[in-house]
Amino acid sequence: MRRWSVRVGLALLAALVLLIGYGVLIEPRLVLDDDREEVELPRLSAEAAGLEVALLADMQIGMWWANTGMVERAVERVVEAEPDLVLLGGDFVYHAGPDVEPEVAAALDLLAPLLDAGIPTYAVLGNHDYASDAAEELTTALEGAGVPVLLNESVPVPGTGTDPLHVVGVGPVRPGLVDVDQALSGLPEDAPRVVLMHNPTAFPEMPPGSAPLTVAGHTHCGQIALPGLPRWSWLGLTEEEKVVADGWSPAEYGAGGNALYVTCGLGFSALPMRVNAPPQVVFFELEPAE
Numbered sequence: 001m002r003r004w005s006v007r008v009g010l011a012l013l014a015a016l017v018l019l020i021g022y023g024v025l026i027e028p029r030l031v032l033d034d035d036r037e038e039v040e041l042p043r044l045s046a047e048a049a050g051l052e053v054a055l056l057a058d059m060q061i062g063m064w065w066a067n068t069g070m071v072e073r074a075v076e077r078v079v080e081a082e083p084d085l086v087l088l089g090g091d092f093v094y095h096a097g098p099d100v101e102p103e104v105a106a107a108l109d110l111l112a113p114l115l116d117a118g119i120p121t122y123a124v125l126g127n128h129d130y131a132s133d134a135a136e137e138l139t140t141a142l143e144g145a146g147v148p149v150l151l152n153e154s155v156p157v158p159g160t161g162t163d164p165l166h167v168v169g170v171g172p173v174r175p176g177l178v179d180v181d182q183a184l185s186g187l188p189e190d191a192p193r194v195v196l197m198h199n200p201t202a203f204p205e206m207p208p209g210s211a212p213l214t215v216a217g218h219t220h221c222g223q224i225a226l227p228g229l230p231r232w233s234w235l236g237l238t239e240e241e242k243v244v245a246d247g248w249s250p251a252e253y254g255a256g257g258n259a260l261y262v263t264c265g266l267g268f269s270a271l272p273m274r275v276n277a278p279p280q281v282v283f284f285e286l287e288p289a290e
Helices: 002-030 066-082 101-115 127-131 136-145 180-185 200-205 234-240
Strands: 033-041 051-056 086-087 121-123 154-155 166-170 191-196 214-216 260-262 280-288
Touching: 002 066, 051 066, 066 101, 066 280, 086 191, 121 166, 127 136, 127 191, 154 180, 166 180, 191 200, 200 214, 200 260
Parallel strands: 033 280, 051 086, 086 121, 166 191, 191 214, 214 260
Antiparallel strands: 051 280, 154 166
């Protein structure tokens, strides 16, 4: 009986070591999920049919053993795809040191191929960007490179038709910068729009029909999403905070006429591991709604 218990213990230990090795070395560094979604967008003009939008989020530069190699691959994948529009969903840095400039500079270096490609690109900041006291430096650096950083505001996207697509950027939940009314205040009522936010918990605040396509990050899709064990991952928040952690939100989440997609992002939080939540680049092909 004792020998059997030892064997079981050793088997469990071996399985744990393999799982940790996979989560540290394989999934986050070799597996890149390329998700492609077709979306019928209300009020989108016929001339903008087929418009492609790419979404990247959660680079987390400054996290120990940061996933910079995967960020490079993801940026390369987007540049090769030549979408019409790129959205950056925040958390460019993690916990920067006393001097935030190295992390900000590293994030801009990783994004350089995208910035040099001339693809219209828009960003929001995330909770870690503010917690690291990097928000001001990131905003200055990104906007200096031609990427508007949206904080509760909307902008039209050039080259998307006579009734242009607008990007609505909503502030992060932490440190309490969500202002939906302000974000929508300058938006023409009949304008086609994509809403970009970092935290999916801001989505239920959007009025009915105001956010037919909303994209967010933040959750890392659980990061270590062990089946049946949500408490070992961010998926535990789905019960505590009613967070949509992965992919499309259910119909009952948020107001009528609104839809939310949450990307797994690219980097890490707390531990440099991903299990059952690979890094992700998402492409949306927009079509006029019938």
